[in-house]
Amino acid sequence: MDTMKVGQSATIISFTDEVMSLKLLEMGCVPGEVVTLERKAPLGDPIAISVAGYLLSLRIDEACTVIVSIHD
């Protein structure tokens, strides 16, 4: 997810960190869900994505654990 550019959308595929994934799952980041990178903080980190109809912010090292398929 950390390679996404602002405005890009992607579909969540899977997670690389089990503990982190539990937190993300319960907040609605489930595989198959479409996310959009809405904005980055001025210093590039954290980032804000829209998922399941709301805005979620997370640090880059947290976003790294989410494998997504970026839409064209």
Add this chain to the structure above:
Amino acid sequence: MANKKIKVALVGNPNCGKTSLFNALTGLNQKVANFPGVTVDKKTGLCKLSDAKGNEIDAEIIDLPGTYSLYPKTMDEHVTFQLLCDPRNPLHPDITIVIADASNLKRSLFLCSQIIDLKTPVVLALNMMDLVKKKGLEINIPMLEKKLGIKVIAINAREKIGIDELKQAISEDLTAPRADFINIRAFAPEVVDLIKKTIHVNSDYVAFQIANNYELIPFFNANPSKKEIIKSFLDEHKFNSSHLQAAETLERYKILTDKVIKDVVIQKDAIQSKQFTTKLDSFLTHKIFGYIFFLLILFLIFQAVFAWSSLPMEWVQKGFQKLSEVTQTSLPAGFFNDLLVNGIFAGLSGIVVFIPQIAILFTFIAILEDTGYMARVSFIMDKLLRKFGLNGKSIIPLVSGVACAVPAIMSTRTIQSWKERTITILVTPLISCSARIPVYTLLISMVVPNRYVLYSINLQGLVLMGLYLIGFLTALLAAFLLSFVLKAKERGYYIMEMPVYRMPRWSNIGITIVEKVKIFLFDAGKIIIAISIILWFLASFGAGDRFKNIDQKYQRTEYTSTLSSQEIKRHIQAEKIAASYAGSFGRFIEPAIKPLGFDWKIGIALITSFAAREAFVGTMATIYSVGEEGSHESIKDKMIADINPQTMKPTYTLAVGYSLMIFYAFAMQCMSTLAVVYRETRSWKVPVLQFIFMGLLAYCASFAVYHLFK
């Protein structure tokens, strides 16, 4: 007949309007205590209800910490888990109200579906229906009730709409949901059956939750043999908690998406192009305007806490002065008069004086939280402060600390991560607060020449600025080092919702201020009063007949004929403080503080400063018998003229002055800060650690400075 009593738990995601609903249900009938054994605040309130027959019911509403699921990850969530999943818990609710942000329906219903499966009576309060409308959506409530099998009530917690309907719903005899939302037994049938048998619970899901977190259930800690059975049984059946949690979460979301949301949420209008929040965010998190705006907000907070609070603080001090004068003259002189005036009133005044700053700072904090801007502060400041082991939100306590550490430390509550919050609490008192200003200015005026360097820079001003800078940089450095030393109790996340912007609600802000002031007055206040009575005792009594002898000495004609009664009074005060227990203590510690250049008189001031750092000036005035009315100039002159009996040189040299300033910059000499740290961390560990680490830092730094300038 006594009223029927019920316990109602309030559960919901963060930012779903739970606090607004709690306030709407209970008004000012709120109490803050802590859950037994943990550091989490327990907020409860009373709500009067009446059932269909007109019988009154007293409902105790328990506001549980915001959470996204029942699986406990943080200390706050442990509490929610223990309350809801352990039927033996004394606070286990009769009814649970799940409050949901209707504009985030799927995520909110996820938590609700877990609570439905606990099989205790549940009501769903659907909040923020206005936002649903704005999104061009509509929610079919009867359909939602049918799908979930529980009562659903649309409310607007901020506008207090639907509250009566909700009250009516919880006053009826509710039955537990009949159908399971998901079939959890299918995930681990043997384990569920065993737990149901062992501790007699009737819900499959409660059994499943307990299997995942049996360490948190007091029943098993009291029955180690049963705990052992469960443990080996789980191992035997290869019960993989993380896997099952993930599977359960996916299953719930799948049902919610396919079977609930699809039939309940109706798309009415096309989605409005750009939402207000998105537009505002592109300004408020902008790389230039975002910081400019935040700087303005910080400046405003700083101004308010610093300047606007000074007038009410003066009223408090004047009021107590008046009260003391009246008491002193109207009551017979003696022990109790002195205890009342100089011990208790002085302590009370020292507590009440903080109220203006606390109220003003929390007005701002509540507005920042209520509007949703606080999440953006974190967003734009996180990367800068993370390097120092701090959170983006730490900037607010750090800046407020320039005015006073007490409200600043109370404001760290908005930081969720335990580690980042503890570090912020530990380093905030290193920021030079306003109580240090009188000490700094007195010492600077004594030892730093009032001249200009480089034509335009005032040397005294430069030193003052240097002291502030040293405080700030040391705080950052200490935070950086602490981030390696401190072991996190739980895994910290940044992951956080950025809520939509909303107008603040003044009633919520008012209740926040009342709550914070109450916490400070009653929890920290107790400790402050106790310490100030001890300090009064140390300064007002001496060993043996010392005080009596001083009084007798000044009754002799050689004094009464040559000195005015005012002068005699001052001389008596000066000799008494030297003869007091504080004075003895000052002499006792003199060998220890001598390497810093301090004598026993400074030793006394170090002790009395514990009431508040500015007490240094007053104590010096007493010791050098200039009287309390003595002006700044006269104290300064007396101190400059003081000669060290051993070296026959002035006591207050440049080296001593700098050493003392550095000591005041670093040492934890504030009982109110210690008391509030104790209250906020609910343990003596952090304040004691802080006292020691800041004391050592002050000692070493003063030692170095003294020898550098000597």
